[in-house]
């Protein structure tokens with residue numbers, strides 16, 4: 001499966017494991033890259049030295065390209081922007097802001113820059129700033145989301161820009177991969193399915209909750225504060241919505257979610273923690289290795305292309 005993305009990134013399969021705060025460490029990203037896709041270490045709010053260490057650990061797992069996802073609002077973003085250059089990272093995805101001020105430095109280092117966007121306007125702007133490709137992410141995704149669905153956003157972004165587009169949000173199997181390609185994507189980015197990869201180090205409680213989730217089990221907190229986050233329903237989301245209804249101050253809502261993803265991922269507190277996952281969680285039924293996930297996505301997508309029904 002050769003596309004402009006596999007060529008741009010020098011990877012075998014157009015399958016990307018999206019950066020995920022607390023979840024996407026060297027072990028996950030390294031093993032996705034080793035299996036022929038590309039994994040992104042999720043820098044989120046982590047210090048620059050943690051990111052450096054994870055890059056080195058991932059490189060010990062594979063010599064294939066690995067990427068780093070940089071959250072531009074992080075207080076460490078400036079430092080991390082330099083770390084990826086120093087450590088010879090080949091590609092970054094960026095979120096929550098404008099990567100323009102790092103573009104010249106990254107381009108000089110030969111780093112490919114792929115912003116994650118949730119609207120056509122932002123995709124156009126990023127292309128003007130010199131982005132090499134775009135991740136168009138629909139609101140089906142786990143984590144921070146926009147308002148458009150992948151089904152509607154993707155073809156509109158594809159029509160609006162000439163650089164290649166990667167589809168994210170709601171893709172869980174080969175049918176999703178094939179559908180994204182039909183809409184013009186040249187690669188897919190998955191998050192939720194990789195959370196339960198065998199090499200993913202998230203707490204077993206988190207994996208079990210995700211595997212048992214039904215189609216309607218995710219919901220969005222933070223719409224009233226302008227920071228919508230998709231996660232699985234639990235005691236914390238119920239409390240959050242109650243407080244949102246009561247109109248409590250933004251700071252108080254922030255306090256409720258402070259450290260909550262860590263609580264779920266590291267401590268396994270899936271009642272009071274934030275269990276980020278997308279709407280496709282209902283389709284994720286088991287733990288598999290990164291290689292099994294990628295091989296399955298590719299063989300299923302091929303079956304769909306060849307007009308064969310998929311066998312589960």
Ligand SMILES: Cc1cc2nc3c(=O)[nH]c(=O)nc-3n(C[C@H](O)[C@H](O)[C@H](O)COP(=O)(O)O)c2cc1C
Nearest residue numbers: 018019020021095141142143169170191192276278
């Ligand atoms: C637990 C979790 C944490 C995430 N954290 C981030 C993040 O830190 N930065 C980012 O750009 N996207 C983040 N995402 C989004 C993923 O990179 C990916 O785009 C998304 O999960 C794709 O949609 P899907 O969940 O339907 O597969 C996160 C997703 C999940 C499930």
